[in-house]
Amino acid sequence: MSAxxxxxxxxxxxxxxxxxxxxVLHDLSFxxxxxxxxxxxxxxxxxxxxxxxxxxxxxKPDAGEILVDGVDITRLSxxxxxxxxxxAVGFVFQFYNxxxxxxxxxxxxxxxxxxxxxxRERHAHVEAALGMVGLADRVEHYPAELSGGQQQRVAIARAxxxxxxxxxADEPTGDLDRQSxxxxxxxxxxxxxxxxxxxxxxxxxxxxxxFAHAIMYLDKGExxxxxxxxxxxxxxxx
Amino acid sequence: xxxxxxxxxxxxxxxxxxxLTLLGLVIAVLSFGLLQTVVDAWYAGxxxxxxxxxxxxNSISLVFPMPLHYRDKIRAVDGVQSVAAANWFGGIxxxxxxxxxxxxxxxxxxxxxxxxxxxxxxxxxxxxxxxKGAIVGRKLSQSYGFQVGDVLPLTGAIYPGNWSFTVRAIxxxxxxxxxxxxxxxxxxxxxxTMKVRIPxxxxxxxxFVVRIADAARxxxxxxxxDALFRNSSAETLTETEKAxxxxxxxxxxxxxxGIRIVSFVVIFIILAVMANTMAMTARERLSEYATLKALxxxxxYVAALILGESLAIALLGGGLGIACTFPVAAWxxxxxxxxxxxxxxxxxxxxxxxxxxxxxxxxxxVLPGRRAARVRIVDxxxxxx
Numbered sequence: 001m002s003a004x005x006x007x008x009x010x011x012x013x014x015x016x017x018x019x020x021x022x023x024v025l026h027d028l029s030f031x032x033x034x035x036x037x038x039x040x041x042x043x044x045x046x047x048x049x050x051x052x053x054x055x056x057x058x059x060k061p062d063a064g065e066i067l068v069d070g071v072d073i074t075r076l077s078x079x080x081x082x083x084x085x086x087x088a089v090g091f092v093f094q095f096y097n098x099x100x101x102x103x104x105x106x107x108x109x110x111x112x113x114x115x116x117x118x119x120r121e122r123h124a125h126v127e128a129a130l131g132m133v134g135l136a137d138r139v140e141h142y143p144a145e146l147s148g149g150q151q152q153r154v155a156i157a158r159a160x161x162x163x164x165x166x167x168x169a170d171e172p173t174g175d176l177d178r179q180s181x182x183x184x185x186x187x188x189x190x191x192x193x194x195x196x197x198x199x200x201x202x203x204x205x206x207x208x209x210x211f212a213h214a215i216m217y218l219d220k221g222e223x224x225x226x227x228x229x230x231x232x233x234x235x236x237x238x
Numbered sequence: 239x240x241x242x243x244x245x246x247x248x249x250x251x252x253x254x255x256x257x258l259t260l261l262g263l264v265i266a267v268l269s270f271g272l273l274q275t276v277v278d279a280w281y282a283g284x285x286x287x288x289x290x291x292x293x294x295x296n297s298i299s300l301v302f303p304m305p306l307h308y309r310d311k312i313r314a315v316d317g318v319q320s321v322a323a324a325n326w327f328g329g330i331x332x333x334x335x336x337x338x339x340x341x342x343x344x345x346x347x348x349x350x351x352x353x354x355x356x357x358x359x360x361x362x363x364x365x366x367x368x369x370k371g372a373i374v375g376r377k378l379s380q381s382y383g384f385q386v387g388d389v390l391p392l393t394g395a396i397y398p399g400n401w402s403f404t405v406r407a408i409x410x411x412x413x414x415x416x417x418x419x420x421x422x423x424x425x426x427x428x429x430x431t432m433k434v435r436i437p438x439x440x441x442x443x444x445x446f447v448v449r450i451a452d453a454a455r456x457x458x459x460x461x462x463x464d465a466l467f468r469n470s471s472a473e474t475l476t477e478t479e480k481a482x483x484x485x486x487x488x489x490x491x492x493x494x495x496g497i498r499i500v501s502f503v504v505i506f507i508i509l510a511v512m513a514n515t516m517a518m519t520a521r522e523r524l525s526e527y528a529t530l531k532a533l534x535x536x537x538x539y540v541a542a543l544i545l546g547e548s549l550a551i552a553l554l555g556g557g558l559g560i561a562c563t564f565p566v567a568a569w570x571x572x573x574x575x576x577x578x579x580x581x582x583x584x585x586x587x588x589x590x591x592x593x594x595x596x597x598x599x600x601x602x603x604v605l606p607g608r609r610a611a612r613v614r615i616v617d618x619x620x621x622x623x
Binding site for chain 2: 002014053058059061078079082085086087091095097099100101102106109110111113114158226
């Protein structure tokens with residue numbers, strides 16, 4: 001059995017609000033296997049997004065260690081962490097977070113400008129990524145000219161274009177209608193199944209969570225339950 | 239390329255806001271340049287002064303004249319090459335508002351001392367032949383339409399009565415900073431007329447312009463001239479032409495200081511406006527900057543985006559402001575006439591305009607850039623654009 005892609009041990013996190021320390025996560029430990037698709041569920045304020053941010057390296061825990069593909073990201077400097085994120089993580093946000101002044105093509109190309117790829121290579125990667133999300137005919141469109149579902153698909157193309165091992169998605173369907181949400185979830189599922197990407201997805205939506213192989217429930221900063229739904233979810237979707 | 243593309247497109251993102259900021263910058267840089275040009279014009283006389291020319295005047299005040307016979311004594315001082323008498327005439331042409339300087343001069347030595355006044359040979363000969371002839375500068379001739387052969391009537395304010403001159407020559411300046419808004423006529427004509435009209439005011443000279451052989455000896459020659467007339471009824475004060483001109487500027491120094499202060503206040507105001515614009519811009523785009531950082535872009539990259547945008551707006555506005563300075567200064571020069579005879583936009587003014595635009599652009603980006611660079615990604619992602 002291979003080592004897990006994500007290994008979280010004794011992670012705690014708290015925030016300071018108005019002079020008060022508010023604990024968010026308390027002594028969390030869990031693993032996520034390579035190629036897994038894990039849903040994070042729980043009530044508002046349970047710490048789902050905070051946990052996702054910590055694993056994605058855009059926030060740091062107060063205590064504990066987080067190893068992703070063998071790298072303890074809690075020990076990296078800000079610069080090292082930025083480089084690590086650029087290479088290892090693909091982000092899908094609830095509100096897409098595309099750069100409005102860049103076209104779909106340019107938005108997807110953006111993370112590649114941090115790599116040593118040539119212009120020709122970058123373009124080949126971008127075209128492939130946009131082709132995979134079904135937006136090859138929308139490359140010159142600006143985000144404002146695309147629907148919410150299309151924007152999220154551009155964001156997914158941006159997340160996969162650097163070929164990261166891990167894709168984190170924070171409420172990726174939270175701003176979409178039912179059909180667009182289903183399209184986006186199907187796409188994320190393809191990244192997991194066809195490209196072998198490990199996916200960690202925060203969601204409130206049980207139907208979205210059904211796409212995951214496993215669901216972790218957070219409540220008041222602690223893991224309250226874990227559910228392996230691989231078989232059920234696979235059957236449920238087909 | 240992506241970096242420059244982002245800067246360019248961000249700059250054009252809010253066209254109205256960028257346009258208004260640009261307009262403010264154009265006006266500020268133009269105003270700054272114009273005010274600096276006015277200050278330069280104030281010093282134009284001093285800047286155009288020759289180190290080989292001294293000016294001797296009554297030590298009490300310019301208002302008090304000196305006897306004509308001083309001329310020969312000054313000419314005999316060691317180091318003096320030539321001497322020319324000159325009197326401020328102060329006549330009125332048609333209307334007191336139509337002011338321009340008029341000097342009665344010892345024409346031959348005076349014009350020889352001022353090679354920067356370029357007079358055509360034939361016109362100069364015509365002027366020297368005509369006792370009532372006058373020379374006017376090119377700017378003056380253009381302002382009032384004076385042509386060679388025109389009769390130029392003046393009403394005397396210092397020297398009473400009606401005076402009539404014939405324009406015999408028009409001089410040009412050898413350089414842009416040469417004053418061509420003056421009128422000269424024969425000192426002998428003034429003196430002979432005064433002998434008839436008010437004899438006690440004849441043979442009186444306002445200043446002696448002295449040409450010396452060696453500029454390095456100007457202090458020694460000045461002292462030697464003044465020593466000649468010590469304890470006389472009209473003691474003299476001799477100084478370099480530059481010091482003499484600066485003496486006039488000193489009388490109005492408070493105005494010059496005021497203009498300088500206003501010019502810098504204008505830049506400070508536009509800096510505040512620009513800083514506000516960039517702060518608003520950065521605040522609106524906080525989630526975008528956080529996204530860029532999440533994707534792996536460095537805080538320095540994000541700060542550079544803001545700095546680049548700020549500099550692009552400031553330098554574009556500054557460039558347009560500089561471009562507008564030339565026609566506006568030219569128009570302003572036509573309005574001020576002989577009051578500011580040399581209104582030229584100098585290279586130092588241009589450099590200061592450019593530098594002020596750069597400083598405004600850079601300074602306005604400091605706080606927003608720092609904030610965007612330092613914002614935590616998770617906080618930035620929560621920000622609503």
